[in-house]
Amino acid sequence: MRYKGLCLNLFVWSQIVAAGTAFASVKLQIRESRPIVDGVYVNGRGPYRFLIDTGTNVNLIETRLARKIGMSASFQIELVSASGRIQASGSDGNEVSLDSAKANGQKFLFSDLDAIHDDSPDVMGVLGEWFLSQFDYTLDMEHQQLRFGKEAPQGTLTQFQIINARPVVSTSLGILALDSGNNHLVLFGTLGDLSTG
Numbered sequence: 001m002r003y004k005g006l007c008l009n010l011f012v013w014s015q016i017v018a019a020g021t022a023f024a025s026v027k028l029q030i031r032e033s034r035p036i037v038d039g040v041y042v043n044g045r046g047p048y049r050f051l052i053d054t055g056t057n058v059n060l061i062e063t064r065l066a067r068k069i070g071m072s073a074s075f076q077i078e079l080v081s082a083s084g085r086i087q088a089s090g091s092d093g094n095e096v097s098l099d100s101a102k103a104n105g106q107k108f109l110f111s112d113l114d115a116i117h118d119d120s121p122d123v124m125g126v127l128g129e130w131f132l133s134q135f136d137y138t139l140d141m142e143h144q145q146l147r148f149g150k151e152a153p154q155g156t157l158t159q160f161q162i163i164n165a166r167p168v169v170s171t172s173l174g175i176l177a178l179d180s181g182n183n184h185l186v187l188f189g190t191l192g193d194l195s196t197g
Contacts, residue, residue: 023149024099028052030144032119033183037146040127041097042108045069048124051116052146054139055179056128057165059096061108065124066091071108079109096131101148103134126181129165139180 029036035052042048042061058079061071073089090109095102107130116123138147160167160178167178173187 023151024101024147026099026146026148028141028144028146030141033141035139035141035144035146035180036120036123037098037127039098040125041095042125043069043071043095049120049122050125050127051120051123051181052132052139053126053128053179053181054132054167055177055181056126057130058126058128059106059108059130060111060113060126060128062113062124063110066108066110071110073110075107077109096127098127098146099148101135101137103131106131128181129167133165141180 026037026039029038036049037052038049039047040050048065071091071094074091074093076087076089079086079088088109088111090107092105092107094106094108095104096106097103108125111126113123113125116126135148136150138145138151138153140147158169160169161175162168163175163177168175169178176185179186
């Protein structure tokens, strides 16, 4: 099921661990209902274009770019997704900055980003919750902004929880992940599971 033109203000409040982070506002590009930012620096190199994905607990970087800027694999993990399990290599101890939002000790998984490159070949990575959870931030799809820092919330507020490092909300359809990297609603199971009577 696909929802076009749906504008959501996603207010995600988490503990600030990056010391000295000032309020910053970054312009978003919205492509196929997905938020993309310019101006990402990794280990002082950039600027690069990245997808902002609240539905993933990891950061991803295009494998060729990682090699080009001197990142080498320092760990390997099993990555579990809806499509199965794969082994992934990554690099830790990296610095990421976007405007004045800066986080040290960041991990990146190396990826060919095939699914992203189908629509956006110029996107070089994904900033997920490994980066985003370091800040108070507002992902404002309506005004096409990603804002860092505490601010007075506007609009309808909904409580959320963090499950597996991802924000989720309780809905009439059950618990759903707030996933800015997906442009449609995804439900697992059968339609029979949705019946109320």
